[in-house]
Amino acid sequence: MALRSRWKSALALLGGLALALSGLAQPAAPRAVVPQQVSRSAWLVQGDTALGTAANRNFISNAGFVVTPAGVVVIDALGSPQLARELLAAIARITPRPVTHVVVTHYHADHIYGLQEFRKRGAKIVAQRHALEYLNSETAASRLAASRVDLAPWIDDKTELVVPDQWLEGPGELVVGGVRLLLQPVGPAHTPEDQVVYLPSERVLFTGDIVFRGRIPYVGQADSRHWIAALGELLKMDPQVVVPGHGAVSTTAREDLELTRDYLVYLREAMGAAARDMEPFEDAYAHADWSRFEHLPLFKAANRMNAYNTYLLMERQAK
Numbered sequence: 001m002a003l004r005s006r007w008k009s010a011l012a013l014l015g016g017l018a019l020a021l022s023g024l025a026q027p028a029a030p031r032a033v034v035p036q037q038v039s040r041s042a043w044l045v046q047g048d049t050a051l052g053t054a055a056n057r058n059f060i061s062n063a064g065f066v067v068t069p070a071g072v073v074v075i076d077a078l079g080s081p082q083l084a085r086e087l088l089a090a091i092a093r094i095t096p097r098p099v100t101h102v103v104v105t106h107y108h109a110d111h112i113y114g115l116q117e118f119r120k121r122g123a124k125i126v127a128q129r130h131a132l133e134y135l136n137s138e139t140a141a142s143r144l145a146a147s148r149v150d151l152a153p154w155i156d157d158k159t160e161l162v163v164p165d166q167w168l169e170g171p172g173e174l175v176v177g178g179v180r181l182l183l184q185p186v187g188p189a190h191t192p193e194d195q196v197v198y199l200p201s202e203r204v205l206f207t208g209d210i211v212f213r214g215r216i217p218y219v220g221q222a223d224s225r226h227w228i229a230a231l232g233e234l235l236k237m238d239p240q241v242v243v244p245g246h247g248a249v250s251t252t253a254r255e256d257l258e259l260t261r262d263y264l265v266y267l268r269e270a271m272g273a274a275a276r277d278m279e280p281f282e283d284a285y286a287h288a289d290w291s292r293f294e295h296l297p298l299f300k301a302a303n304r305m306n307a308y309n310t311y312l313l314m315e316r317q318a319k
Helices: 002-025 082-093 113-120 129-135 137-148 224-237 254-278 281-287 299-318
Strands: 041-047 063-068 071-076 100-105 124-128 166-168 172-176 180-185 197-198 202-214 241-246
Touching: 041 082, 041 241, 063 082, 063 180, 071 082, 071 172, 082 224, 100 113, 100 172, 113 124, 113 180, 129 137, 202 224, 202 254, 224 299, 241 254, 254 281, 254 299, 281 299
Parallel strands: 071 100, 100 124, 124 166, 202 241
Antiparallel strands: 041 063, 063 071, 172 180, 180 197, 197 202
């Protein structure tokens, strides 16, 4: 009887362990599009700190919006039409006023694949003219084709690249319902067409990917020298609240602007010295002191590529 009892206990434990492991194996529910109020009129929806996948629906970037007496101005459109539809539904639960404009901070896929849903509802799309070169490029077309495979079913053959209704060729101003928004170009930096959106009455700054908060920035083919200069200009604006392109809202604006800036400065210093001394990249990367940044999310996924792209950039600039 004692042996039978021990077997029953062991089987029960194994069954409980199997149930627990099966529970751990279940994929996490995707992040919901839930607005967070960051000032009297301004809101944020925050994406995952991750790379875009079908599992997270390419919800890896932020979008913001400003509610005015005459309508809503949205900043960036998220990374799929479905996410944009959910954002529109979330806005409708806050206000019955229509979305009048969508301001695009830059044309990276995770910020613009939702644009078509806003256009269907009559919103005017506003961007800097430097985005035109990207929109007409083979890179944009091939990226969309790859996304239709990698991010299916959220990106499919009905997902389009949306050309803006209004091109800006420098600083702009948007006034809706008496609320004034300043549209300030800061590219070429993260992209040639970067612009930020500032709500001066509430000191809220929407930065797009000029600021990554709580994670390693994606540098790609960025002009890091101008990016550093752009961050210096944003610091002069002295915002109270920063809504970054990725990561949580910041009420420690100076600290977060400086973190992105300091990372870019260190990349240029470390890789610039290596390029100048003709030190091979692998040796330069191994010798660099990454201790200030290696704790940040996506460091392992992004830092080596950031460093390599910066190494190549510094090689070109040294010639």
